[in-house]
Amino acid sequence: MGLADVISCSDDSNVLVVGDYHGSPGSLMFYDKDGAELLSIRLSIFYPDGYKFSNLKSMEPVLMGDSELGNMLSFYFGIPQYECDGIAKCIRVEDDRMEFLYSGSLLFRLNVKSYRVPEVAD
Numbered sequence: 430m431g432l433a434d435v436i437s438c439s440d441d442s443n444v445l446v447v448g449d450y451h452g453s454p455g456s457l458m459f460y461d462k463d464g465a466e467l468l469s470i471r472l473s474i475f476y477p478d479g480y481k482f483s484n485l486k487s488m489e490p491v492l493m494g495d496s497e498l499g500n501m502l503s504f505y506f507g508i509p510q511y512e513c514d515g516i517a518k519c520i521r522v523e524d525d526r527m528e529f530l531y532s533g534s535l536l537f538r539l540n541v542k543s544y545r546v547p548e549v550a551d
Contacts, residue, residue, distance in 0.1 A: 432444075432446070432464055433464060436460065436462060436464060439462075441506075442462045443459060443460065443461055443462070443505050443506060444459070444460045444461075445458070445506075446458045446459075446460065450473075453473075454474055454539065455472065455473070456470060456471050456472065457469070457470040457472065459505060466547050467501075467505055467546070467547075468501055468502075468505065468544060468545075468546055469544065469545050469547075470541055470543075471541070471544070472527075472540055472542055473539070473540045473542065474538070474539055474540070475537060475538045475539075475540060476537050477535050477538075489508075489509075489518070490517075490518045490519065490520050491509050491510070491513050491517055491518070491519050491520070492508045492509065492510040492519075492520050493510075493511070493512060493513050493519050493521045493522065494510075494521055494522045494523055496522055496523050496524045497524060498522055498523070498524050498541065498544055499522030499523070501546065502520075502522060513530070515532065518530070518531050519531075524541065524544075525540070525541050526538055526539065526540050526541055527539040
């Protein structure tokens with residue numbers, strides 16, 4: 430399945446493609462409905478000691494932080510951006526990491542190796 434097929438199956442205007450590196454997420458690529466790249470992030474993943482899987486699909490996340498990367502994720506994907514109340518599902522975004530939290534506890538962290546925003550031709 431190519432990118433055009435993935436986009437055609439999406440109900441949203443933007444699409445996230447997760448790249449694999451040795452069985453773990455290695456990159457996140459964000460595309461608009463026309464297939465133009467919006468943002469590309471290279472990363473590695475860290476799980477804290479005692480990590481346990483939780484089914485949190487029913488909760489919408491909140492983005493915390495005022496970084497360039499956090500602002501772009503909020504803008505492109507409509508994720509609310511404000512301080513977390515400690516009981517919600519939160520993503521704390523800085524330019525070098527994204528920490529996924531639930532009830533104030535770290536679930537896992539994506540260490541951002543680099544990110545880029547393609548230049549738009551005028």
